[in-house]
Amino acid sequence: MKNVMQLKALVKNYARKYGLNEPVTMQVYMLQRLLVRIVASEYRDDLVVKGGFLMGALAGFEARSTKDLDTTAWHTAVNEESVRLMFTEICGVDGGDGITFKVEGIKTITEQRRYHGVKVNLVAVYEGMRVPLSVDVTAGDPITPNPVKRVFPLMLEGEVVEAWSYPTETVLAEKLETVLSRGTATSRAKDFYDLYVIASIPDSYLSCTYL
Incomplete structure (x- = not known):
C-alpha cells in the first residue's frame, strides 16, 4: 500500500461493492494484517483462529464480516501477563506494509463464559490513521479432533496466509450448542447463518467420525 489515502479508497470501494460497513471493513483489513504478523511470529503454532473471523474465511469476508479476532491458545498459559507479552512481540513483527500495531489494554474475561480468557485491545496505526481492534484469547476450549x-x-492484496484454526467439526458443534442452549427465539441471526455456511461446505471438509 503506497499511502493511507490509497488504502482508504480501496477499502471504501470494497465496502461499496459488497454493501459492507466501511469502518468494519477497515477493521477486518487490519485484523488480516495482524494475522500476517501472528503467522510470522514464534506464536504461529500456538494461536488457533475461531469465531467470526474463521467464518469469514469459510464464507468470504464479503458475506460474513466481523469486528474482532477470536483465538484459542493451544500451548501458552492464558493470563494477562503472558498474553500481553505475546501480543507485544507479535506487534513488533514487521509485516512489510507500513502498519504498526500497539497493545492498548488487557483484561480478563470470565463473565458468562465457560472458558477462561483474556481480551486484548489494540490499535493499528497507518500514517496517522488509528483503527481500534480487539482480540480474544481463550484457554481450555475442546478442539476435536485437532486444530487444522x-x-x-487477504482482502485487498489478492494473497493468502495459512494459519491454525478450529476444524469445521468443532465450529459446527459449538454453533449447534449455542442455538440449542439459547433457543430459536433468542439465538442471534448470525448463528443460523453460520450453520447455513457450514452446511454449504463440501462433504470433504466434515468428518462424520468426529460429529
Missing part, C-alpha cells in the same frame, strides 16, 4: 491449517484470503 486453513487458508485465509
Whole structure:
C-alpha cells in the first residue's frame, strides 16, 4: 500500500461493492494484517483462529464480516501477563506494509463464559490513521479432533496466509450448542447463518467420525 489515502479508497470501494460497513471493513483489513504478523511470529503454532473471523474465511469476508479476532491458545498459559507479552512481540513483527500495531489494554474475561480468557485491545496505526481492534484469547476450549491449517484470503492484496484454526467439526458443534442452549427465539441471526455456511461446505471438509 503506497499511502493511507490509497488504502482508504480501496477499502471504501470494497465496502461499496459488497454493501459492507466501511469502518468494519477497515477493521477486518487490519485484523488480516495482524494475522500476517501472528503467522510470522514464534506464536504461529500456538494461536488457533475461531469465531467470526474463521467464518469469514469459510464464507468470504464479503458475506460474513466481523469486528474482532477470536483465538484459542493451544500451548501458552492464558493470563494477562503472558498474553500481553505475546501480543507485544507479535506487534513488533514487521509485516512489510507500513502498519504498526500497539497493545492498548488487557483484561480478563470470565463473565458468562465457560472458558477462561483474556481480551486484548489494540490499535493499528497507518500514517496517522488509528483503527481500534480487539482480540480474544481463550484457554481450555475442546478442539476435536485437532486444530487444522486453513487458508485465509487477504482482502485487498489478492494473497493468502495459512494459519491454525478450529476444524469445521468443532465450529459446527459449538454453533449447534449455542442455538440449542439459547433457543430459536433468542439465538442471534448470525448463528443460523453460520450453520447455513457450514452446511454449504463440501462433504470433504466434515468428518462424520468426529460429529
